[in-house]
Amino acid sequence: xxxxxxxxxxxxxxxxxxxxxxxxxxxxxxxxxxxxxxxxxxxxxxxxxxxxxxxxxxxxxxxxxxxxxxxxxxxxxxxxxxxxxxxxxxxxxxxxxxxxxxxxxxxxxxxxxxxxxxxxxxxxxxxxxxxxxxxxxxxxxxxxxxxxxxxxxxxxxxxxxxxxxxxxxxxxxxxxxxxxxxxxxxxxxxxxxxxxxxxxxxxxxxxxxxxxxxxxxxxxxxxxxxxxxxxxxxxxxxx
Amino acid sequence: xxxxxxxxxxxxxxxxxxxxxxxxxxxxxxxxxxxxxxxxxxxxxxxxxxxxxxxxxxxxxxxxxxxxxxxxxxxxxxxxxxxxxxxxxxxxxxxxxxxxxxxxxxxxxxxxxxxxxxxxxxxxxxxxxxxxxxxxxxxxxxxxxxxxxxxxxxxxxxxxxxxxxxxxxxxxxxxxxxxxxxxxxxxxxxxxxxxxxxxxxxxxxxxxxxxxxxxxxxxxxxxxxxxxxxxxxxxxxxx
Numbered sequence: 001x002x003x004x005x006x007x008x009x010x011x012x013x014x015x016x017x018x019x020x021x022x023x024x025x026x027x028x029x030x031x032x033x034x035x036x037x038x039x040x041x042x043x044x045x046x047x048x049x050x051x052x053x054x055x056x057x058x059x060x061x062x063x064x065x066x067x068x069x070x071x072x073x074x075x076x077x078x079x080x081x082x083x084x085x086x087x088x089x090x091x092x093x094x095x096x097x098x099x100x101x102x103x104x105x106x107x108x109x110x111x112x113x114x115x116x117x118x119x120x121x122x123x124x125x126x127x128x129x130x131x132x133x134x135x136x137x138x139x140x141x142x143x144x145x146x147x148x149x150x151x152x153x154x155x156x157x158x159x160x161x162x163x164x165x166x167x168x169x170x171x172x173x174x175x176x177x178x179x180x181x182x183x184x185x186x187x188x189x190x191x192x193x194x195x196x197x198x199x200x201x202x203x204x205x206x207x208x209x210x211x212x213x214x215x216x217x218x219x220x221x222x223x224x225x226x227x228x229x230x231x232x233x234x235x236x237x238x239x
Numbered sequence: 240x241x242x243x244x245x246x247x248x249x250x251x252x253x254x255x256x257x258x259x260x261x262x263x264x265x266x267x268x269x270x271x272x273x274x275x276x277x278x279x280x281x282x283x284x285x286x287x288x289x290x291x292x293x294x295x296x297x298x299x300x301x302x303x304x305x306x307x308x309x310x311x312x313x314x315x316x317x318x319x320x321x322x323x324x325x326x327x328x329x330x331x332x333x334x335x336x337x338x339x340x341x342x343x344x345x346x347x348x349x350x351x352x353x354x355x356x357x358x359x360x361x362x363x364x365x366x367x368x369x370x371x372x373x374x375x376x377x378x379x380x381x382x383x384x385x386x387x388x389x390x391x392x393x394x395x396x397x398x399x400x401x402x403x404x405x406x407x408x409x410x411x412x413x414x415x416x417x418x419x420x421x422x423x424x425x426x427x428x429x430x431x432x433x434x435x436x437x438x439x440x441x442x443x444x445x446x447x448x449x450x451x452x453x454x455x456x457x458x459x460x461x462x463x464x465x466x467x468x469x470x471x472x473x474x475x476x477x478x
Contacts, residue, residue, distance in 0.1 A: 132455040216371040
């Protein structure tokens with residue numbers, strides 16, 4: 001069944017937002033009485049019946065509610081947006097499908113992209129959330145300078161930085177396998193030109209472990225997916 | 240250093256093909272005496288010096304040769320090309336970066352795409368092979384009907400089919416972890432509309448194990464990457 005997204009469905013008295021209402025009524029031609037699914041992206045899925053089928057104001061009656069608790073094993077990827085925004089949007093779509101929980105775009109010394117349009121990126125994440133049938137929508141933050149990001153306190157129990165400099169690095173996956181069930185993970189992924197030595201030093205001083213993602217050289221967006229997939233597999237692995 | 244691709248460099252007396260020669264001499268303005276890397280996609284990387292810098296005939300002297308044996312733990316993904324060719328090309332690029340060895344595009348009952356342009360797909364794979372600094376270029380085959388594919392004998396020691404029908408399926412990753420070092424893997428990934436029940440039954444009768452890729456619903460190209468990444472991680476895991 002078709003899934004729609006309305007974060008405020010409980011608060012707003014059961015109305016779909018205009019974008020979703022238009023898609024539901026105008027594009028998909030749903031009529032009053034039809035049943036649809038609505039997710040709020042905050043762990044709830046609602047089986048709804050359309051009460052008023054207007055593209056401007058689509059009123060729903062909630063027939064059934066399913067809830068899913070948030071995963072304690074949160075996966076947070078802090079990644080430098082790529083020069084080509086398509087590649088970054090692709091990362092957002094895929095990491096959402098695979099199971100990322102939080103994404104922080106970071107601005108690094110060698111970042112080729114210094115601006116992002118958050119509303120557009122948010123739409124990519126919402127579409128992928130619906131498509132992958134997740135009940136929790138990943139949270140994407142504003143573009144943040146890496147030094148201010150590193151100065152913050154982060155709740156994640158395991159913190160890693162995936163950089164390309166030649167030195168003592170362990171494989172991310174084998175490090176993750178040493179984790180305990182319930183661990184949350186934060187992984188830093190650098191820009192096309194890699195992190196600067198200063199950025200790496202700062203991360204290490206803040207308790208981030210240097211890790212490698214294998215012997216092949218991966219593009220930024222591929223590294224992000226590889227990291228996300230490694231966390232996902234160790235989650236199911238440790239459970 | 241810049242990497243170029245010439246599969247026949249040893250056989251042809253050290254000449255770059257015209258496409259790579261043009262890129263090397265015209266676009267990147269390399270001159271006689273410059274040193275470049277050339278891979279043949281068959282396990283060798285050559286450090287070369289440009290002897291004749293002509294975009295039509297770029298003659299190279301091989302200064303040094305590095306060889307890498309093929310992995311015994313071959314990863315073969317047989318996957319239905321997606322309706323949007325961009326998504327399939329994206330799969331080819333990413334699976335090449337991650338480490339796939341062989342790709343067979345398969346034609347299924349519910350395939351929305353019934354034709355592919357192999358030379359174009361080959362170019363995507365070559366570019367990703369160079370970019371990821373692999374010495375072995377993944378092998379891509381012609382589009383093959385799934386039944387004729389299943390009738391063939393396949394050398395892989397572990398064979399799986401990732402389908403979406405609700406029934407007894409194990410997680411691909413935990414199945415792979417039961418493998419032995421040296422195992423080779425073949426994984427079938429279906430089209431947007433999934434495999435038909437007949438296709439699934441045929442695969443099972445041919446010794447393919449049904450597997451799941453986790454609880455989220457993944458797009459075809461994402462499933463291909465997730466499968467490829469799972470193999471990659473169990474390779475390093477079992478080693």
